[in-house]
Amino acid sequence: MHFxxxxxxxxxxxxxxxxxxxxxxxxxxLITLELENPRDHASDAHRTVDDRPYGGGPxxxxxxxxxxxxxxxxxxxxPDGCPTVYLSPQGQAFDQxxxxxxxxxxxxxxxxGRYEGIDERLIESRIDEEVSLGDFVLSGGEIAAxxxxxxxxxxxxxxxxxxxxxxxxxxVGGLLDHPHYTRPEVVAGRRVPDVLLSGDxxxxxxxxxxxxxxxxxxxxxxxxxxxxxxxxxQTLLDEFLKEQxx
Ligand code: 6GU
Numbered sequence: 001m002h003f004x005x006x007x008x009x010x011x012x013x014x015x016x017x018x019x020x021x022x023x024x025x026x027x028x029x030l031i032t033l034e035l036e037n038p039r040d041h042a043s044d045a046h047r048t049v050d051d052r053p054y055g056g057g058p059x060x061x062x063x064x065x066x067x068x069x070x071x072x073x074x075x076x077x078x079p080d081g082c083p084t085v086y087l088s089p090q091g092q093a094f095d096q097x098x099x100x101x102x103x104x105x106x107x108x109x110x111x112x113g114r115y116e117g118i119d120e121r122l123i124e125s126r127i128d129e130e131v132s133l134g135d136f137v138l139s140g141g142e143i144a145a146x147x148x149x150x151x152x153x154x155x156x157x158x159x160x161x162x163x164x165x166x167x168x169x170x171x172v173g174g175l176l177d178h179p180h181y182t183r184p185e186v187v188a189g190r191r192v193p194d195v196l197l198s199g200d201x202x203x204x205x206x207x208x209x210x211x212x213x214x215x216x217x218x219x220x221x222x223x224x225x226x227x228x229x230x231x232x233x234q235t236l237l238d239e240f241l242k243e244q245x246x
Contacts, residue, residue, distance in 0.1 A: 001106065001156055002032045002079060003149055004074035005035055005036070005110045005111075005145050006038060006067065006110070007035065007141070008037060008038060009112075009140070017033050021159060022154075030153075030159055036073055040070070041065070041066040041070050049066045057116075061116055061117060062114065062117065062122075067111070068126060071109060081106050082109060084109040084126060085108055085109065085111065085130070085131050086111045086131070086141070087110060087141030087148070088113055088132060090130060091129070091131040094131050094147075096169075096171035100155060110148060110149070112141030131148065132144070173212075174226060176215045178207075178208035178209070178215070179215075209236055210236040214240030
């Protein structure tokens with residue numbers, strides 16, 4: 001899959017290619033990452049990329065022309081059929097289903113804004129989709145673009161080994177993940193749950209499903225409301241709640 005990111009801080013975005021899962025995917029040429037800086041497309045001696053908002057008010061707005069030129073160059077480096085996505089708090093909420101949808105694309109151009117935002121006419125004429133990480137404000141779209149790339153790349157075939165397979169991740173079944181434990185058996189006065197030491201693989205899978213359901217119920221009832229629980233899942237959740245005496 002091919003990514004291109006348009007950003008005033010391309011070095012910041014480039015760091016995702018230096019670490020972990022995304023770093024390995026880049027080294028193995030499972031993905032490519034192009035970076036384009038609107039400042040390299042400014043037309044004046046000061047390399048101006050922002051200007052004051054029409055109508056007044058605080059802050060600055062990113063200008064149409066340098067961003068449009070950077071987007072055009074970025075898009076030209078990717079295969080046909082790659083959408084341009086603008087990261088902003090006004091976008092549709094990013095989630096695992098959206099990551100999955102993006103992972104089926106040949107690539108994507110990600111536009112990271114700074115300042116108060118980008119000239120609306122750029123969004124209307126050049127952006128296919130506007131995406132937000134959630135209801136809070138970042139100083140720029142770079143961290144959001146990096147988050148989207150990370151979430152998408154780990155879903156690409158061959159990126160994760162069998163050991164770290166994404167099928168068991170949080171949200172894949174629409175639920176939170178179950179708790180995890182490693183050695184020693186007792187730490188901070190707390191024992192590992194007995195079932196995890198039992199070697200009973202069916203029992204372990206059942207316990208993990210129960211924990212995932214219980215934690216989702218307690219911490220993210222909004223997630224559970226979106227699911228139609230099977231009879232087995234409802235039984236596990238009822239058991240969890242009884243065991244918690246809730
Ligand atoms: Cl995508 N951008 C910015 N600037 N802030 C955000 C965000 C995006 N998602 C949540 N907050």
